[in-house]
Amino acid sequence: MTASTVTKIEKQSRRITVDELVAFAAVLDVSPVSLMLPAGRTEQVQLAEELTVPWERAWRWAHGEQALPKSGGSTAAERTQWLDSNRPYMSPLTINEVERLLEIREGFAPFHVEMNYDGERWGESVVTRPGNKRRGEDSG
Template sequence: MATRPVETGPTGERVAANIAKIRRQRGWDQRKLADRMTEVGRPMRASVISKIEKGDRRVDVDDLVALARALKVSPVTLMLPGRDEREPVPLLPGETVSWQGAWRWMHASAPPPEDVREDDFIGLLNWLAENRPYLSEGEFRRQHPGVHEKAADQFMDTDTREEEEGEEDGPGS
C-alpha cells in the first residue's frame, strides 16, 4: 500500500524560504549552515539544506530548533514573515491572520481572535496564563495592566448574575 506524502503547508513553505533568506543575509553558503548544524549538535549535509530550501524536504520540530540555533534566531523567526513582509499571514490552508496578529500569537502575547472574544477578560486571562507560564504574577500584571481587574469585574458580574438568578428560583418564589 502506497502512502500519500504529507504536503507542506504555508508555514513549512515560509520556514524553507526564511532559512534561505537568513542564511544569505549572514553571508553563508549551504556548507557553512551545515557546519553550524553540526556545531549545535544536529549534523546535516549541505545537500539536505539545499533540499529544505527548495521545499523538497520537510523540517520537523527538532530540525526547526536546531536551524534556529544555527542561524542565531528564534524558531518563530523562521516560521513567520519578517518586517519587510507585512501582508496577512496564512497559518493553515484557509486560515489567514494579520501580520501583527500572527507575531503576537506566536509570542503568546495575544490569542487569535477566533479563540477568545475581545470582551472575554476571564478567557483572555486564562489563555495568557496557560501560554505564558514563565511569568510571575507581578510580571504578568506589569505586562498586562488592567486585565486582572477587568477579569475580576467580569467574574463579579457573572457571580452576581448567578446569585440574582438563584434568588429568583429560591424559596418563596
C-alpha cells in the first residue's frame, strides 16, 4: 500500500477496500471490526445508510454473538441456527473448553457440562462429576 493511498484513506477522500481493512488490522494487531465500530460506548451506531442499532448490539452482531433485529429469526431454533452460521467454531468446542478448564482448576476429571443457550441468553448451566447427581434428581 502506498503512502498516497494511506493519506487518502486518512483524509477520507477515498473509501477503504476489505483487503486494505484487513491489512491495517493485521499491522495494528486488532480485529477488523475494531477499526469499523466506535470503541467508546455511544447510544447508537449507524451501520449503513438506513440501519442504526444500539452500540452494544452493533458489537455483538459484528462478533457473531447476536443477530440484528429481524435478521436472525425470533424462535430459539432460528437464533441457534444464526449462531451456528456466524460462529462455527463455538458449538462443541466451547463446551470442551469449559470441561477442560474445570479439570485443570479442580485437579481431577472428568466433568460433564450442560450449557443452555436459546440464541439470545444463557439459561441454566449444570456441571456434574461422575457419581454426583444433578440438581433436581432424587436420591432414591
